[in-house]
Amino acid sequence: MLAYALRRIAQAVPILFLVSLISFGIMQLVPGDPAAMLAGPNATPAELAQLRQNLGLDRSFLVQLGIFYSNLFHGDLGHSLILGQPVLETVIERSPISISLAIYSLVLTVLFGISIGMVAAMRHNRILDQVAMVIALLGVSVPNFWLGLVMIVLFSVQLGWLPTGGYVPFTEDPIAWLRSATMPAISMALMQIGLLARLTRSTMLEILGQDYIRTARAKGLRETTIIVRHAMSNVLMPIVTVIGMILSVLLSGSVIVETIFAVPGIGALLGNAILARDYPMIQGGLLFVASALLLLNIAVDLVYAWLDPRVRLQ
Amino acid sequence: MALIKARLLACTAVAAGLLSWGTAAAQAEICGRKGGDLVFGMEAKLSTLDQHVNAANATRNVAMNIFETLMTRDENMAPVLDLAESLDVSDDGKTYTFKLRPGVKFHNGKPLTSADVAGSFARYKRVGIDRSALDAVDRWETPDDATFRIILKEPRATFLESISASTVPIVIVPADQSNAEPTQLKPIGTGPFELVEFVADSHVKVKRFDGYVPNKTLKGISGFAGQKEACLDTVTFRTLAEPGARTAALETGEVQIVEDVPTLSRERLTKNKDIKVVQLDYAGLNLTYPNLSQAPTDNLKVRQAILASLNMEDIMDAASDGAFSLNPSFQFPGQTYYSEAGSELYNQNNPEKAKALLKEAGYKGEKVVLLTTRDIPRAYTTALVMSEQMKAAGINAELLVLDWPTALGMSVNENKGWNFFFTTWITVTAQGGAQSLRNLADPSNVHKPVGNKSDEEFMKQFNILSSSPDLEKRKEAFAKAQARVFDQVMAIPFGAIPKIQATRANVEGYVPFFNTRVSNVWLKQ
Numbered sequence: 001m002l003a004y005a006l007r008r009i010a011q012a013v014p015i016l017f018l019v020s021l022i023s024f025g026i027m028q029l030v031p032g033d034p035a036a037m038l039a040g041p042n043a044t045p046a047e048l049a050q051l052r053q054n055l056g057l058d059r060s061f062l063v064q065l066g067i068f069y070s071n072l073f074h075g076d077l078g079h080s081l082i083l084g085q086p087v088l089e090t091v092i093e094r095s096p097i098s099i100s101l102a103i104y105s106l107v108l109t110v111l112f113g114i115s116i117g118m119v120a121a122m123r124h125n126r127i128l129d130q131v132a133m134v135i136a137l138l139g140v141s142v143p144n145f146w147l148g149l150v151m152i153v154l155f156s157v158q159l160g161w162l163p164t165g166g167y168v169p170f171t172e173d174p175i176a177w178l179r180s181a182t183m184p185a186i187s188m189a190l191m192q193i194g195l196l197a198r199l200t201r202s203t204m205l206e207i208l209g210q211d212y213i214r215t216a217r218a219k220g221l222r223e224t225t226i227i228v229r230h231a232m233s234n235v236l237m238p239i240v241t242v243i244g245m246i247l248s249v250l251l252s253g254s255v256i257v258e259t260i261f262a263v264p265g266i267g268a269l270l271g272n273a274i275l276a277r278d279y280p281m282i283q284g285g286l287l288f289v290a291s292a293l294l295l296l297n298i299a300v301d302l303v304y305a306w307l308d309p310r311v312r313l314q
Numbered sequence: 315m316a317l318i319k320a321r322l323l324a325c326t327a328v329a330a331g332l333l334s335w336g337t338a339a340a341q342a343e344i345c346g347r348k349g350g351d352l353v354f355g356m357e358a359k360l361s362t363l364d365q366h367v368n369a370a371n372a373t374r375n376v377a378m379n380i381f382e383t384l385m386t387r388d389e390n391m392a393p394v395l396d397l398a399e400s401l402d403v404s405d406d407g408k409t410y411t412f413k414l415r416p417g418v419k420f421h422n423g424k425p426l427t428s429a430d431v432a433g434s435f436a437r438y439k440r441v442g443i444d445r446s447a448l449d450a451v452d453r454w455e456t457p458d459d460a461t462f463r464i465i466l467k468e469p470r471a472t473f474l475e476s477i478s479a480s481t482v483p484i485v486i487v488p489a490d491q492s493n494a495e496p497t498q499l500k501p502i503g504t505g506p507f508e509l510v511e512f513v514a515d516s517h518v519k520v521k522r523f524d525g526y527v528p529n530k531t532l533k534g535i536s537g538f539a540g541q542k543e544a545c546l547d548t549v550t551f552r553t554l555a556e557p558g559a560r561t562a563a564l565e566t567g568e569v570q571i572v573e574d575v576p577t578l579s580r581e582r583l584t585k586n587k588d589i590k591v592v593q594l595d596y597a598g599l600n601l602t603y604p605n606l607s608q609a610p611t612d613n614l615k616v617r618q619a620i621l622a623s624l625n626m627e628d629i630m631d632a633a634s635d636g637a638f639s640l641n642p643s644f645q646f647p648g649q650t651y652y653s654e655a656g657s658e659l660y661n662q663n664n665p666e667k668a669k670a671l672l673k674e675a676g677y678k679g680e681k682v683v684l685l686t687t688r689d690i691p692r693a694y695t696t697a698l699v700m701s702e703q704m705k706a707a708g709i710n711a712e713l714l715v716l717d718w719p720t721a722l723g724m725s726v727n728e729n730k731g732w733n734f735f736f737t738t739w740i741t742v743t744a745q746g747g748a749q750s751l752r753n754l755a756d757p758s759n760v761h762k763p764v765g766n767k768s769d770e771e772f773m774k775q776f777n778i779l780s781s782s783p784d785l786e787k788r789k790e791a792f793a794k795a796q797a798r799v800f801d802q803v804m805a806i807p808f809g810a811i812p813k814i815q816a817t818r819a820n821v822e823g824y825v826p827f828f829n830t831r832v833s834n835v836w837l838k839q
Contacts, residue, residue, distance in 0.1 A: 032719035036726040039443050040369035044758045045766070047443060048726065054441065054496055082361040083514045084497025090514075152562045164563040165554060167516070260556045264516035272359055272515055275689075277719045 004305055005298070012294045019290040020283065024068055027279050028061055034081050034277040055081055068283065077284030082276045087284030090269065095292075098265035100170055100177070102250035104185040109192040109246055114239065116193070117200025122227070124205060132197065139194025144187040148260040151183045165262035184261040188254050192246045196239070203238050207231045237307060244300030248293045344534065345545030346822050350837040352546050354830060355554040355563050355572035359515045364499040365485045366442045371740065374480065375573075375830040376518050376551050378538055380421075381485035381503035384412060384431060384462070385478035388537040389827070391649065391744050393478035396529060396539055397426065397486055397504065398462075407469030407783070408452075412462045419525045420488050421508035428456035433492030438484045441496045447476035447484070471783045472748050479749060480538055480829070481741040506544040506833045517552045535825075535834045542833035545823070549832045561816075564589060570821050570837070573830065575814040577635035583816050590817050594826040596646035597813030598740040600633055600696060602684075603754075603805040607729040607762045610682060615675030617803035618659075620682070623668035623707035624700060626661040630809040633696040641810040644743060644750045644796055650785075651747030655793035656800030660807070668707035679710045685725060685732035689718035693736040696808060700734075729762050738811065744828050747792040748780045754804050761804050772798045 035051040036043070043051070052058045056067070071078055077087035120132035156164040162183055168176035207213065208231060216226045255271035257263070266289060273281035358372035365377040386396040395401060398412040418426040432454055439448050450470040455463040466473060477484060488502055501509045506528070507520035522544035532540035552569060554560040557576045561583065563569045575583060575591065583589050604611040604620075611617055630638035641647075642657035682704065686697035694715065701711035714732060716724065725735040743750050753760045755776045756768050763769070768776075775795035782788050799805055817824050820838040825831070 030720075031723055032717070033723035033727060034719075036723050037719050038368065043369075043443060043726075044446055046757060047446065050445075051443070080497075082497070084362055084364065084495075085514070149556070149558045152559055156566050156568075157562050160566060164559050164566055164568055166552065166568075260559055262516065262552065262554050262556075262559065264513055268515055272361070275717070275719060276361070277723075 001302075001305065005302055008298045008301055012298065015294060016287065016291060020068075020072065020287050023283050023286040024065060027277075027282055028064070030277070032277040033057075034279060037276050038082070072287075077287065078280035080273070080278055080281040082273070082278045083281070087280050088288070090281070091266065091285055091288045094264060094266050094269050095288075096169065097167055097263060098251060098267065101181055101185055101188065101263065101265060102247060104181050105189040105192070105250045106243070106247050108185060108189040109196055109250075110243065112189075113193045113196025114200050116197040118204055118227075120197065120201040121204030121208065122223075129201075133201070136194040136197040136201075139190045139192075139197070141194075142190060144191065144254060145256045145260055147190060148183065148187045148257060151186065152260075155183065165260070167261075167263045167265075180261075180263075184257050184263055187257045187260075188250055192249065196242060196246065199242055200235065200239060203235050204231065207234050233307075237304070240300065240303055240307065244297060248296060251292060251296070252289055344541065344543045344823075344834050345836045347836045347839065348545055350546050351548045351550070352571065352821070352832065352835070352837060353550045353552055353569040354832065355560045355569040356551050356830075357555060357557070357560065357574040359553050359555060360512075360518060360551070361514055362497050363501040363509070363512060363518070364494075364497045365483060366438050366499060367482075367496040369443055369482050369741075371829070372553075374483075374741075376520070377485065377501070377503075378480070378483070378505070378829055379507045379520060379549070379832055380501055380505045380509060381483075381487070382505050383478065383483050383485055383538075385474060386483070386538040387478055387480055387745075388532075388539050391537065391746055393474040394536075394539045395531065397431070399529075399531070407471075408466045410464045410466075410473070412464075414460045414462065415527065415529060416460065417527045418504050419527065420504055421502045421523055421525075422488065423525065424488060426486065426504055427459040427489075428462040429459070429489045431462045431486055432456050433489035434486045435484060437487070437492045437494065437499075442482060442484065444479065444482040447479060450476075469783075470781055471788070472780050475746055475748060479741075479745045481745060481749075483538075506542045507549060510548065515553060517550055519548060519550045521548045522546065535831060537827065538829070538831075542831075544833060545836035546832065551830075564816055564818065567818060570818045571815065571824060571830075572817075573813070573815050575816050577637040577814065580637075580814055580816075588819050590819055590821070592815050592817060592824065592826045594813040594815075594828070595639065596641075596648075596810045597828065598738045598811045599641065599644065599646075599743045600630065600638075600692060600738050600808040600811055601805055602696070602700070602734045602736045602808070603761045604803060605729065605733050605735070605762045606804075607764055608683075608731070608733055610675075610677060610680040611733040612764070613675050613677070614802065615671050616677055616682075619668040619671035619675065619677070619707065620704055620709060621659060621800075621803050621806060622662045622664045622671060623703050623709065624661070624806070624808075625663035625703055626808050628703070629696055629699045630811075632699045633692045633808070634811050637812050637814065639810045639812075641807060644739075644799070644805075644807060645747060645792075646743065646810055649746070651750075651789055651792040653789070653793035653796055656797035659800040665703075665707040668709070672708060677709075682709055682711050682733045683714045683731065684711060684734045684736070685714045685716070685721055686736045687718045687721045688715055690736075690738075692738065692811070697734070697736050725760070735760075741828065747788065748776070751776055751779065751792070751795055751799070754799060769798060769802050769804065772802065772804065 035048050039048055039051055079086055116132045120129040123129045152164050155162045162179050166180055168180045170177040216230050255267045258265045258268035270285045360372040362368050363377050365381055383396050384398050385393050388394045399415040400413045402411040439445055450466045450473055452465045452467045491499055506523055506526045508523040510519040510521050512518045528541045530541050534540055535542055554563055560572050561579050564572045580591055584591050604617055606612055626640055642654050642660035643652055645652040684697040684701050686693050688694045697713055701713055704711040752758055759766050759768055772795055775791040778791035779788050815826050822838055823835045
């Protein structure tokens with residue numbers, strides 16, 4: 001197991017190098033000028049040139065790349081051109097916001113996604129199955145920005161239950177955190193709930209059709225026992241993989257949801273950095289997110305290997 | 315110089331006259347009540363409070379409640395003294411001696427001295443985005459703690475306009491900040507509010523600065539100047555970028571003031587008795603400028619044909635959802651330099667004339683690329699309607715829709731690939747005659763004239779506008795320069811757009827301005 005874990009971590013290093021190189025290269029190729037964004041449309045050519053020089057944007061691609069890697073090896077992701085703060089510090093500050101929202105969304109996704117999917121599978125082709133699949137389809141189809149605005153009108157303006165936006169850290173006030181995070185978490189979770197419900201249903205149906213389940217039924221075991229003791233462990237295998245992917249999606253944040261609910265998470269940070277062509281923030285932020293996602297993937301693979309020892313040997 | 319002194323006094327008088335609407339509480343008691351916390355819902359995301367290196371409206375909205383300047387602009391955008399209590403100009407017009415107001419303190423408790431002013435000017439000259447405002451300066455001196463003296467290379471009549479401009483103001487910070495790198499300025503000012511917390515893209519919280527010493531030259535607030543008082547305990551500027559969420563937050567009472575209310579929401583909010591809608595009628599000038607280095611807009615007749623084809627009412631109606639005023643000038647009615655010179659060429663709506671001009675120009679259906687962005691819906695809609703009007707006149711108009719940074723980068727850096735660029739002048743127009751035409755004058759030249767040399771006749775008038783000591787001559791020069799801009803089609807103003815804001819009914823003393831002012835604002839119980 002340890003050898004497997006080390007092998008997976010070793011594989012991550014070249015991936016991170018590639019991610020850093022690609023993100024650096026792409027940002028240099030994308031049109032747009034951070035100096036023009038900072039100075040506005042009315043700056044004189046001389047002022048723009050001076051600003052580019054101040055920001056180090058007048059240097060060649062290779063020089064900039066060299067500085068980037070030199071800083072990177074010293075654990076420095078650079079300074080944001082717009083915020084003026086160290087990239088690493090900013091990303092670390094924003095991460096808990098996105099992580100807490102992602103975990104909240106994941107809990108909702110797992111609870112509702114798996115429940116809806118299992119109910120649908122156990123009531124296959126009956127009315128409950130059809131209702132569950134309509135809900136899942138709605139979840140997949142409804143755009144999260146629309147849902148966000150509808151929820152604001154309903155829960156904030158009409159009912160006055162939840163704040164329209166903003167974010168309160170969990171450590172500051174858990175109740176206020178719950179109130180501020182609920183609508184963003186639901187907005188982010190809904191599509192994933194739909195996807196997970198459909199996956200759970202189809203996996204469950206496939207497992208329930210297997211010979212060993214038929215044998216169990218023939219032996220006269222109760223349906224609950226069959227589901228919990230025999231089917232669940234096999235159903236969980238593909239679900240664990242998908243949950244890892246879902247968490248990746250949730251963690252990388254939703255720019256739109258964070259914008260609607262004014263949540264200053266990683267998604268909003270990177271979205272704004274891209275709009276402002278804040279190169280160091282984009283490069284550093286992407287690298288940080290990629291590292292987090294790689295670690296997450298490794299963790300998921302380890303769980304997978306723990307659930308199914310055959311994986312370790314492949 | 316007696317003339318400038320007289321003008322400054324006149325500005326003060328004009329500003330004082332405006333106070334009847336400038337603030338409801340300009341009497342003995344500015345604050346109807348002291349205390350309370352106010353939340354302001356901002357449209358724009360705020361990235362930095364370093365006022366020297368950021369031209370964004372969002373930065374100015376917050377920072378101008380924290381910082382102050384040596385000179386600033388009053389309600390009518392005329393230059394007035396702010397941290398200075400007097401100004402003496404030498405007879406040769408080259409030496410400006412400012413005496414600082416006594417007793418002024420920074421938020422860190424240190425007293426303001428001329429060394430702080432010198433340090434702030436030095437930083438601005440080094441990293442300030444609008445540092446060309448100091449081009450005329452030869453040097454500055456600090457003969458004593460209360461005196462700051464600027465010596466110009468040669469007299470410049472608009473020097474005070476330049477150093478008081480609020481687009482990227484020369485805010486005064488402690489001298490130890492003079493070496494701070496761009497975006498690294500600590501937000502320590504002398505203003506009525508001091509910083510409590512700044513979370514980029516989320517919120518900025520400020521609180522009353524108890525050591526604040528107001529400028530009592532004017533009774534009450536006027537523009538960025540005047541007698542300011544922090545009535546509120548704290549103000550939190552929250553970023554609420556999504557218009558629906560922003561207005562919803564006002565309706566629920568989570569925020570007490572919001573900016574940029576969508577025109578379509580205005581009617582609904584007006585019916586709500588808990589909400590007051592406030593509007594600044596002339597907030598921005600919707601406009602486009604051509605690229606004079608790219609065919610076919612390098613051809614004057616083609617540009618004139620395009621101008622002749624336009625119906626400004628239809629363009630503005632679509633671009634603003636009906637909230638607009640036609641405005642045949644680069645200034646707004648009521649501003650010192652407002653002129654309708656050249657307005658016969660504005661809003662012609664004459665496709666037949668356009669066709670005749672195209673024939674004269676030898677136009678053979680070459681593509682005219684309208685560079686715009688969906689990130690700013692007004693710019694996109696304006697370009698879209700304009701392109702349809704151009705097509706109706708037989709012009710091969712084509713939209714090039716890019717994201718804002720790419721479109722802006724292209725318009726700033728490229729002489730090819732586009733024919734018209736769409737934007738809105740807000741502070742540019744607000745700053746006065748010379749500032750509003752500066753973008754079309756050497757060396758700014760947003761319209762990319764060949765060899766980066768602007769029209770000779772225009773430059774002649776612009777130079778008078780920038781340097782004549784006689785206001786009437788400057789106004790005349792502005793009118794002539796504006797007429798030349800219309801004639802040569804160096805830029806096309808479509809019309810004025812308002813700034814619609816809304817407050818909860820218990821907010822008192824809030825008066826809309828180009829920027830957000832939370833001084834002299836209080837909450838009724």
